[in-house]
Amino acid sequence: MANTHADKPVDNGVNVEALFGAQAALKEAPEAAKFKWRSTVEWINGTHSRSTIEGFYGLGAEQKHKKAFTFDADHPEIFAAQDAAATPVEIVLAGLASCLTAGVAAVAQARKVQLRSVSATLEAGMDVRGILGMDEDVRNGFDGIKVTYKIDADASPEDIKAIVAQSQKRSAVYDIITNPTNVTVEVA
């Protein structure tokens, strides 16, 4: 892979050695690789709710983030809501964007490519007649997602494309969105 500044160590802020170390450790103890991600949500009012994310399970034990993170969600005023926060579908886009971008940094680091700037815009189409129950042939979700990256890095355009393609290949959220997942919703 291209590294035009071979004399200067590539640093995208990703500890690739630690990730490779984790790969080696998990090869010996595959049970430790089984994670559970968790989120809780409280209804506030109308379409406004607040999710809190703090604990998760992994490496064979309960784990905790440094602090609890909260994410509000609501709907815009044109849906007769208060617009107290972004809509859930926009948060899905944010999740995809963050996952792919983290992947770009990690893959670039592994391939010894120095990144200078990475940005992306995401756009997803949706026909809201689906969620409004107006037409059974229209799905509720996105009819497609378009992600457009702008990347400035010490690499050829082909190598940058390859980094972005590899990031998709290894992205959890990309997989969650592109493949079916069983969802079980119960009332306790």
Add this chain to the structure above:
Amino acid sequence: MRTTAVVIGAGQSGLAMSWCLAERSIDHVVLERGEVAHTWRTERWDSFTLLTPNWQSRLPGHGYEGDDPDGFRSTGETIAFLERYATLVSPPLRTHCPVVSVRRAGDGYRIVTEQGTWDCKAVVLATGAFNIAQVPKVAAEIPSGIAQLTTAQYRNPQSLEPGGVMVVGAAASGAQIADEVQRSGRPVTLAVGEHVRAPRTYRGRDIQWWMDATGLNDERYDQVENLRRARALSSFQIAGHADRRDVDLNALTSLGVALIGRLAAVRDGKAQFSGSLRNLCELADLKQNRLLNTIDEWAATHGVSDAVDRPHRPEPTRVEASPPLGLDFGRAGIRTIVWATGFRPDYSWLDIPVLDAKGNIRHEGGVVTEAPGLYVMGLPFLRRRKSTLMDGAGDDARDLSAHLASHLATCGARN
């Protein structure tokens, strides 16, 4: 019975190993469950050809002698070629001798077969990588009215019911079957997972000529950057047709084949496909171009550029803007599914704990280090990129027979 080494399997690997052992005067026997080239006789579709040109079958003491060095052998020609090699090697061969078990016995091994038991100091597993057709779990959810067959069971388009055919998998086998089934008038839907795109010819030379000339086929397992990945890669998406036509996704869509994403699930009798088709095609295009760049650089530095055609880049894979994500088998008229989803080796008779959690044998370039004296051949990237090719059996046999001889010397078992 007692011998020094037992070779299991009489395909190209087992025969090449027998040749090398004989050269070293190592007493051995070759056990074959059926006839020489058994897999070639029983598990290949009618139009099957080798993916490497005729000249590229350089075995120890044998090579191509015909007048079509750039052609591709049919199954029958491959069997005949290996039969001629077997005559030449004239190994101590037991045919129709299926192995029941291989286990340790003292500092050696005991091989139990349907024709008796052998005790030996070294064992070479040359049974190949393509024993059991793999079918994904989702096959169990396919509606019962739809015929399902693997590439080992598929024979020709005419033996399929009229109507639509879904081919799952777009490596060499899936692409070739999609090509001939579509040409038979049965509309093909091809579910595309990860694949390795390559042109049949590049700059006027066969892709395998380039792989050989550049040394890529000789790249060793201890030189390659990511061995686990290299061993998991599927075959080049190519065919061995006389017209040297490509069977890449663009060639197939030009015939009318419909591309869809990886088959992800079947729910309520309907198939669901991954939305990752575009990225998988992009990955394959980028990887192909890296290969062609390597070839061009090699041609330039080795003074070959002027002797061959000018460089070009194949058209990027055409993927429709929104490939379908679901399919109702009935409404789409799918009558048959062909699973072109790969093979795995069968070690059900191997009673030595050297398999990993996925059932693959743990080895260092064919040397099973956990069981001294045990060797394996013919697996993807075993010792070199060419290890599964007819052309690769020789070098691996030479290396491993040398290792085997030194093993015998250390355990004092010679003669």
